[in-house]
Each structure stands twice: as structure tokens, then as C-alpha cells.
Amino acid sequence: MSNGAEFYFTEDRVETRGMDVRLLRRLLSYLSPHRGLLAAALGALVLGTACQLAGPYIIKLVIDRNITPRVLDGLAGRVALFLAALAGGMGFLYLQMFAVSIIGQRVILQIRAEMFGRLQRLPVSFFDRTPTGRVMTRLTSDVEALQELISSGLVSTVGSVTILVGIAAVLFWMDARLTIVTFAVLPFLVLFVELLKKFIREANREMRRKLARLNAFLQEHVTGVDVVKAFVQEEKSGREFDVHNDAYSAESIRLTNFYSVYFPGVELFASVAVGLLLWQGGVRVIAGAVTFGTLVAFLEYAQKFFAPIKDVSDKYNILQSALASSERIFQILDTEVSPEYRPLPSGGKSPPRPAEERGRERAARLPPPAIEFRDVWFSYPKGDGGQGETVLRGVSFTLHEGETGAIVGATGAGKTTVLNLLCRFYEISRGEIRLFGRDVREIPREELRGMISLVLQDPFLFSGTIRENVEAGGAEPGRALEVSGVSRFAGAWESGLATQVGERGGRLSVGQRQLVSFARALARDPEVLVLDEATSSVDPVTEHEVQAALGKILTGRTSLVVAHRLSTILSADRILVMHRGKVRETGTHRELLAARGIYHRLYTLQFETP
Ligand SMILES: Nc1ncnc2c1ncn2[C@@H]1O[C@H](COP(=O)(O)OP(=O)(O)OP(=O)(O)O)[C@@H](O)[C@H]1O
Ligand SMILES: [Mg+2]
Missing domain, CATH: 3.40.50.300 (P-loop containing nucleotide triphosphate hydrolases)
Incomplete structure (x- = not known):
């Protein structure tokens, strides 16, 4: 097992964009048997999004049709509608989450079974060169990461994107100029997010690699604890463990640091956007170009808009680590199993040995x-x-x-x-x-x-x-x-x-x-x-x-x-x-x-x- 360390390297380094797409497609193929449930989840998602989008618009109607002109007529109806939209949004969210978690469980069940089946049929040489600890990591935390992706990542990413597009559409429909003002910060935000994402993704992969190494070390030393003791190697083992452990925790801290910059950063961009909106919106309301209700709706939508952006990139991290996990899982699933029956290579025959020919006959x-x-x-x-x-x-x-x-x-x-x-x-x-x-x-x-x-x-x-x-x-x-x-x-x-x-x-x-x-x-x-x-x-x-x-x-x-x-x-x-x-x-x-x-x-x- 001494060659474990090099093996991590050669193994965990592979990744390109093209591979991401291939991996995603392969993951999606696991979803196809659950098309019905998936359709239900997406339906709930669309309806839920519509309910969420309706909220701020109803507020605008209440302000412009009731409060500003001082008209009581229809107020109660609009408020009821507002509450119904809120309740509807929650109901659909619940249905969506329920359906998705069932799908997630079923897919994971299948992947785990496939992996176990494959592990049973792998050639003996695979286990010679792969530490047991790493196989365990794959069966447990890698599969868990994948489960997280499916149950919380995939559909809610689709959800966040839907709501972003929905909000942008409603805003443009209400007032194009104010929309452009609101979105002025977006290019900078995207740049910021992309940059940090890159760091986070690298730190994340490094952290998982260190964790796998720590697990492999633990596995070897727990299994061989009697040998460790017999040769009075406790102290040496302890020191080695500290090295692995420190490496892992240093990597986690680095990752946490990136997140601590990330969330306040996104918040800052959102505040700037609201500031710009107040300024331009204020000018235009005073000039009578837009109604007061429209400005309030804009402020509401802007808030709803920036929350999922935070979310999307958070989901992106889940997606990244799940992709890294699934890559490793698929590596196991793709490892060639022990050959069952392979026709003999016809070219590789040994040269004839005429001297023995007759004896053989x-x-x-x-x-x-x-x-x-x-x-x-x-x-x-x-x-x-x-x-x-x-x-x-x-x-x-x-x-x-x-x-x-x-x-x-x-x-x-x-x-x-x-x-x-x-x-x-x-x-x-x-x-x-x-x-x-x-x-x-x-x-x-x-x-x-x-x-x-x-x-x-x-x-x-x-x-x-x-x-x-x-x-x-x-x-x-x-x-x-x-x-x-x-x-x-x-x-x-x-x-x-x-x-x-x-x-x-x-x-x-x-x-x-x-x-x-x-x-x-x-x-x-x-x-x-x-x-x-x-x-x-x-x-x-x-x-x-x-x-x-x-x-x-x-x-x-x-x-x-x-x-x-x-x-x-x-x-x-x-x-x-x-x-x-x-x-x-x-x-x-x-x-x-x-x-x-x-x-x-x-x-x-x-x-x-x-
Ligand atoms: N799984 C393995 N991977 C790589 N090398 C191996 C592996 N198993 C054995 N070897 C190497 O092959 C050689 C022959 O090993 P083998 O196990 O056949 O010896 P042996 O005659 O059975 O010895 P012993 O009497 O100690 O059991 C040794 O040099 C050993 O280091
Ligand atoms: Mg032997």
C-alpha cells in the first residue's frame, strides 16, 4: 500500500470542462427511470416560482390602485390574493422537495448497489494498489456528496435559474430603464463570483484529497493496530497522523476563508444595486415617469433576485464536489472487472518446438x-x-x-x-x-x-x-x-x-x-x-x-x-x-x-x- 500517495495524484488530477459535461450527462442518465416524479417536481417548481413572482406585483397593485389613490375598493381581495400566492409558493416548494428527495434516494440506492457489485468483481490487483480506506471513502462520503447533489442541488439550481429569469422578465415588462439600472452591477458580480468559485473549487478538491489520505491512513493503522503496538510505533504513527490531520484542517480553514469573503461580497453588490435603484427610481417617481408601487415592487424583486445568486454559486460548489465525487465513483464502476472469458490472442502464440512435437502427439x-x-x-x-x-x-x-x-x-x-x-x-x-x-x-x-x-x-x-x-x-x-x-x-x-x-x-x-x-x-x-x-x-x-x-x-x-x-x-x-x-x-x-x-x-x- 505504499504506493497510495502517488496514486492519489495521478488519479485526482484529471478534470476538464468537457469532462464535466460528460459526467453530468452520465449522472442525468440515472434520473431517466424516474421521469414521472421528475416531471412532477418540475411542475411544482414552475407553479411555485409563479406564486413567488406574483407577490411583489400584488404589492405594487395595492400601492398604485388602493393606497396612492386612497381607494378601499378591492383592497381586501388583493391582500387575500397576496396571502394565497405566499401559501401556494410554500405548498409547491414542499411538493417539489418531497419528489426530489425520493428521486435522490432511489438513484443513490442504485449507485451504491452498482458500486458494491462492481467492487465484488474487481480483479485482485485493484485491491493491491488501492488502500481500503479510499474504497470506503468512495462508498460512503462520495456517494453522500452525490446524494446531496441530487436531493438539494440539481432541482433547486434549476429553481434558482427559473426565478432569476422570471424576475428579469417581469422587471423588463414593468420598466426597462429601471431594470437596466438595477442590473448594472451584474457584470462585476459575475466576475467576482467566477473568481472566487475558482478558488473554492480548487480548495474543495484539495480538501477531499487530504481527507481521503487521512482516511486511508486511519484504516491502515486501525487494521494494523496490533502490529503498530508490537513494534512500538505508536509515537511515530501519532506524528504521522498529526501531519495528515493538520494538512486536512489547514485545507478546511482555507476553504472557510473563501466562503467568508464570498457571502459578504455578494451582499455588498446587492446593496449597491438597491442604492442605484433608490436613486434612479426616486428621480423617476418624482418626475412622474413611474408609479410609487412600481419602485416598491422593484425593491422587492431586487432582493429576491440577489438571494438566489448567492444560492446558485453555493449550489455550484455542491455541484463541483459532487462532480469530483462522481468522477471517482465512476472510476470504480469503469474499472475493468476480472476477465470472465477472453478469447486467446491469436498472434501471441509461442514459437513451434519441433523437437517436442512427437512427444506431444x-x-x-x-x-x-x-x-x-x-x-x-x-x-x-x-x-x-x-x-x-x-x-x-x-x-x-x-x-x-x-x-x-x-x-x-x-x-x-x-x-x-x-x-x-x-x-x-x-x-x-x-x-x-x-x-x-x-x-x-x-x-x-x-x-x-x-x-x-x-x-x-x-x-x-x-x-x-x-x-x-x-x-x-x-x-x-x-x-x-x-x-x-x-x-x-x-x-x-x-x-x-x-x-x-x-x-x-x-x-x-x-x-x-x-x-x-x-x-x-x-x-x-x-x-x-x-x-x-x-x-x-x-x-x-x-x-x-x-x-x-x-x-x-x-x-x-x-x-x-x-x-x-x-x-x-x-x-x-x-x-x-x-x-x-x-x-x-x-x-x-x-x-x-x-x-x-x-x-x-x-x-x-x-x-x-x-
Ligand atoms: N500483490 C503483489 N503485488 C506486487 N508484488 C507482489 C505481490 N505479491 C507478491 N509479490 C512479489 O512477488 C514475489 C513472490 O511473492 P510470493 O508471494 O509468490 O512469494 P512466496 O514464495 O509465496 O513467499 P512466502 O513463502 O513468504 O509466502 C515477491 O518478491 C513479492 O514481493
Ligand atoms: Mg506465500
Whole structure:
């Protein structure tokens, strides 16, 4: 996860105007299933706006038709109309907000489901290079930002624009010259708003980036808190945390500063506009060019006009941060999922090997080997999309049906990598991997997962009961529980197989966790068992249980095991000795010892007490 920091950079920098439009269009596509509700919301919006626009005009009528000429006739009616417009405005606003929040919830529900579904199908390499904290940020706060956009941003921005246009139209209709005076400040206001918007937008993006980094840091250090403590790194972690935390809060303060300039600024422009209006309006009322009621209506409208401007740019910020969020969300949705079925590239065939041709023809008449690696080359993908160091360099071996193959070798030799590739968690760069004669790239993912059961070095258990964990493997847990010895240790407990394993299996001992993961792998009665033996040692009694269970599990089953236990190695039909990404020796224990090569050295170092 050390490459997280660079990754933020390459990732969060992309943005252009053109992209904004594309993003918006994509977001809008989520709205299209809710057209009916959307139409209702817009209808309520238009009617509500009309009610709002009616208010000041009714005031003008009251002044010009009743107050100035001192006529009582029609006064009560106009006041009633005024109140009705006010009530109508509120009613429609309520309807609009209600409809919009329902739409927002539904859209978010869908996006969240899509994201979760996608996360489940992403290739393993995605999680290698993306800190869990950042994935969490995307699932939670990015989705929230998007929700805010839809439920408060989108439609009310449309609302603000509608009312701005409506007011401008009514003002022009009442008196064009006064309208021009009122709007004289607009160009300056727009300039001011644009400038600040730019700063705010940048500060906002920076703040989110810092927050994601803070979250990633927290996630790593909370998950690894035992390691942090074990190595007495609390103080160092604390200092690092302070750095991230300070960076984030400095950015928030910068953002707040921009807002503090922004709102009073807009207010100032509004006051200047009202001043100009009082001055020019006063002159024209005295000259008899406009009525007193018109001036009052103008003052009312001017106030209504500047409020949404403040609003629009505020909404603009919501829009900006939501766009940044949705960009990241869509990045996940667009990350290529693990390839299911991809036809083999026809050009990339390895050159013919005539010397082997005849032998191959003979072999073709026999049943194909269960597992076959042919000159496999591989390097883990790096975060920036490039290739890392070569981890496997031309690995070839075969394993027949019913055989147990044990892979041994020093740490980092590439043992786990061989298993990863067999399960097709990563794509190989060169060569072929065949399972019962079929290229693994041609086997649909579901089928491949059905054929292979996998037990990892550090077994992962789901929260739930022991039985649920084993049942997750397949429908036949009964025998699996028996063979693996899980029934035996769980039987001694009060709640037996219904015992909760605790989050991530924390409440079971390491040995018990291993047994449960064996049982889970067995429950499916897989054609091929792939096992990365744990290196952590357990007490002798449990060790004996684990060995016994393994012996039963492996007998007669096609299995490929990264072996650390002598018992496993001895019982294997074939041992593959890996060294720096190559299979350097193969054979049985006896043969390999006699050869006095790498295996001999490993064996004497690891298992023979001097
Ligand atoms: N997810 C990964 N991303 C990048 N490099 C990796 C990844 N996993 C392993 N490597 C690298 O590949 C090489 C082989 O690793 P591998 O896990 O296959 O070793 P191993 O033989 O299983 O070792 P061990 O006995 O310690 O489990 C190592 O140099 C390691 O740094
Ligand atoms: Mg390993």
C-alpha cells in the first residue's frame, strides 16, 4: 500500500470542462427511470416560482390602485390574493422537495448497489494498489456528496435559474430603464463570483484529497493496530497522523476563508444595486415617469433576485464536489472487472518446438494432466498501470489427476504467486496454464471457481457462525466438518457449530481457523484443492490435528500445496522446488535429497536439527 500517495495524484488530477459535461450527462442518465416524479417536481417548481413572482406585483397593485389613490375598493381581495400566492409558493416548494428527495434516494440506492457489485468483481490487483480506506471513502462520503447533489442541488439550481429569469422578465415588462439600472452591477458580480468559485473549487478538491489520505491512513493503522503496538510505533504513527490531520484542517480553514469573503461580497453588490435603484427610481417617481408601487415592487424583486445568486454559486460548489465525487465513483464502476472469458490472442502464440512435437502427439492420446504450467512468465501489475519486477520466469510443471504437488522454496520465491495464477487472480504475461487440458483463460470465471477450492495462508472467515462459514463453501458441510476435525473441537463447546467466529475469525485460535477453512474448502468437494499452508506455528496438539486433517484431505485429491510442514512435503507425490521465480528441481523427497541440490539445502536447514 505504499504506493497510495502517488496514486492519489495521478488519479485526482484529471478534470476538464468537457469532462464535466460528460459526467453530468452520465449522472442525468440515472434520473431517466424516474421521469414521472421528475416531471412532477418540475411542475411544482414552475407553479411555485409563479406564486413567488406574483407577490411583489400584488404589492405594487395595492400601492398604485388602493393606497396612492386612497381607494378601499378591492383592497381586501388583493391582500387575500397576496396571502394565497405566499401559501401556494410554500405548498409547491414542499411538493417539489418531497419528489426530489425520493428521486435522490432511489438513484443513490442504485449507485451504491452498482458500486458494491462492481467492487465484488474487481480483479485482485485493484485491491493491491488501492488502500481500503479510499474504497470506503468512495462508498460512503462520495456517494453522500452525490446524494446531496441530487436531493438539494440539481432541482433547486434549476429553481434558482427559473426565478432569476422570471424576475428579469417581469422587471423588463414593468420598466426597462429601471431594470437596466438595477442590473448594472451584474457584470462585476459575475466576475467576482467566477473568481472566487475558482478558488473554492480548487480548495474543495484539495480538501477531499487530504481527507481521503487521512482516511486511508486511519484504516491502515486501525487494521494494523496490533502490529503498530508490537513494534512500538505508536509515537511515530501519532506524528504521522498529526501531519495528515493538520494538512486536512489547514485545507478546511482555507476553504472557510473563501466562503467568508464570498457571502459578504455578494451582499455588498446587492446593496449597491438597491442604492442605484433608490436613486434612479426616486428621480423617476418624482418626475412622474413611474408609479410609487412600481419602485416598491422593484425593491422587492431586487432582493429576491440577489438571494438566489448567492444560492446558485453555493449550489455550484455542491455541484463541483459532487462532480469530483462522481468522477471517482465512476472510476470504480469503469474499472475493468476480472476477465470472465477472453478469447486467446491469436498472434501471441509461442514459437513451434519441433523437437517436442512427437512427444506431444503421444501425450495427446493420454488424458491431459490435471494442472499444467507451460513456460509461465509473470510480473505483478504496478499501481501506475505498468509492470513490476518479473516474479515468475518460465515456470513449467505438470501434475496428474489425484496427485498432490508440494511447492517448496524460500520466502519470496513465487510460491503463492503460482497459486494466484492458477486461480486466475492475475493475468500472465507469457506462457499457458492448463487445467484438465483447458487453458484457464478459456474457462469462465464461475466454472473455474467451482473447480478449485482455495485455502489461503491467512484464512479469512466471514462473521457469522462456524456452520455458516463452512456452508459458504458448498452444500455438503457434514462430511467436511467431520474430516477436517472441526466437529471435534466445536463439539466440546456449548453452542457447538453455532458458535460465532467473531469478526474475521478473531475469536478462534489460529489452528481452529485453519481447520474451519479446510472444512470450508472441502464442503464443495472440489476437483482441485489449492492450499497455501500457514507458516504460523500452533501448539503440538493442534498441529497434530491439523496434520491429520490435511492427510485425509489431500489423499487421492488433485492438490497443489505450498508446503511448510514436513508431513505435507513427505506425503506429496511430487515436490516442486522454487527458487527466484523458477522451478529448479522436481521429484520425490528421496530423489531430491539424493540430488543434493537446493532441496537438500532447504531440508537440512529447515527440518534437521543438528
Ligand atoms: N500483490 C503483489 N503485488 C506486487 N508484488 C507482489 C505481490 N505479491 C507478491 N509479490 C512479489 O512477488 C514475489 C513472490 O511473492 P510470493 O508471494 O509468490 O512469494 P512466496 O514464495 O509465496 O513467499 P512466502 O513463502 O513468504 O509466502 C515477491 O518478491 C513479492 O514481493
Ligand atoms: Mg506465500
